[in-house]
Amino acid sequence: MVKVLLVGEAAREHAIAEAICRSNYDPKLYAVMRLRNPGIDSLCKVTGGEVALGNSQDPKFVVETAKKFHVDFVFVGPEEPLFRGTADELEKEGIPCIGAKRGPAELEMSKAFMRRLMWKYRIPGRLRFKAFKNVEDAIAYIHEYAESVALKPARQAGGKGVKVIADLQAYLTSEKTHVKREHAKAIHEKYMKDYRDIDDRILIEERVEGPEYTLQAFTDGRTVKPLPLVQDNKNAFEMDIGPETGGMGSIAGKGMFLPFITEEEYRKSVEIVKNCVRAVEKETGEKYKGIVSGQMMCTASWGPTIIEFYSRLGDPEAVNVLPILKTDMIEICEAIIDEKLNKIKLKFENVATVVKCVAPKGYPEERNLAKGHPLHVDVDMVKKLGCKVYFASTDLQPDGKIISGGSRLVEIFGKGKTIPEASRKVEACIPYVWLEDGWGVFHRSDIGSEQLLEKRIEQANLIRAVYKYRARKGLIGKTIEWIPKKGKIIIET
Ligand code: GLY
Secondary structure: OEEEEEEOOOHHHHHHHHHHHOOOOOEEEEEEEOOOOHHHHHHHHHHOOOEEEOOOOOHHHHHHHHHHOOOOEEEEOOOHHHHOOHHHHHHHOOOOEEOOOHHHHHHHHEHHHHHHHHHHOOOOOOOOEEEEOOHHHHHHHHHHOOOOEEEEEOEOOOOOOOEEEOOOOHHHHHHHHHHHHHHHHHHHHHHOOOOOOOOOOEEEEEOOOOOEEEEEEEEOOOOEEEOOOEEEOOEEEOOOEEEEOOOOEEEEOOOOOOOOOOHHHHHHHHHHHHHHHHHHHHHHOOOOOEEEEEEEEEEOOOEEEEEEEEOOOOOOHHHHHHHHEOOOHHHHHHHHHOOOHHHOOOOEOOOEEEEEEEEEOOOOOOHHHHEEEEEEEOHHHHHHOOOEEEEOOEEEOOOOOEEEEOOOOEEEEEEEOOHHHHHHHHHHHHHHEEEOOOOOEEOOOOOOOHHHHHHHHHHHHHHHHHHHHHHHOOOOOEEEEEEOOOEEEEEEO
16 A cells, blocks of 8 residues: 655646556555645545645645655645745655755746756756846836846746736837836735745846747656646637636647647757756755656747746646556656656557636636635536546535635546547536536636637747748847847847
8 A cells, every 4th residue: 555645735636636546556645735625535535545634835734744644655736835845844754755845946936046047057948037136126127128028026926927028119118118117016016025935036038939838747856757748728718818827728639749849849848858957956956856847938049948947747737648647656656756767658548638727707816706606516427528527726615515716616628539629528518517606607618629729830830930940040049139329239148
């Protein structure tokens, strides 16, 4: 028997729990959760484990629970417990952890650290950036340089606070400067307000464009084993409009690639992630053990480029790949712990997958309104339609009612021969999810559709043509700027 403690309560953790419970090693699942996710709760019960409700972000609580249940190892789903040193505290007690220690997790926690690391180790995909420790210096910079930029909190702030501003027309520069200045202030006063664990406050990066995709991988610090590529869709509403969410749904093609990412681009993406894992060990002296993911973009200046790092699986991206993982999850975890991941062959069902999130009205901007509604999901009907339900921000009550927690409610997984086929299957399940008090829910019907896929392929082809041209001219990693009175200059990166 193998006892595993899972930390976290979202749909990603439900998918991790399910993968662990499929193991042939007689798993007994325990969980630390802030809300009682009904899916994880049921898997704990079925395997004879237990749930400890409490602060899953508090390393002390996780260590106490791991000791109480005498677990063999802990699997940390989300990033925040890693940033707070959960893996480090577990190690002090001799309990292995699937999840990076605080040092390597800084790749995700500090976007400034990640960019500095990429420059120091000359890793491809280096974007030009400046990190600021105070808002005044950031504003002075914004006033001095009229550029297209991405303004970001210097720390991972739950995926919030990023604004990308194109500053292309000279006659709009003063308006754009105003927007940038106000957003820099908002980052300082709102998004970074609660974080004192890094000195940098604001990150200003060059703006890049292109199709985004997520490369998720297991690593033991020596070997990096990638999972199939996934593309998440961040905007709340159809055709990529509306506020950014944690992700409204995601797609993955048959095999390891996406229809708009080539094998060469996939290989380059894997190489970038491997380089970063090696570099972070050199920098911190700590081996990276657990999950490493690159939120990638195919850009005109570099081809595959890292936009952000995750020290965890993506959510919903994890829900595309874990249900089709054929390799035993406990074997993978033990190989990570023993640094023998090179001996593992990852196998997946050869299918395309689509995940769609159903969210309560109010998400993502008015979460208080989205909270406290009773949820109905016809899990049997979803199963009958060939799909699966993964519970997200939901809280199972003692009377059996499921109450919304304010974020995404459920993620529905479907598979098929093609992405549109999987998408159609998931669409058929959406009417079986509703809130019993009549509060509205929404989802994106376009995710995985032929139309959206075509749009992604077109965008990728355009960007690819430019970076191939730049490669032929020896311009990869170089920026050409035109500056009044100075003329054209080439900036080497
Ligand atoms: N889907 C984006 C994330 O996991 O942060």
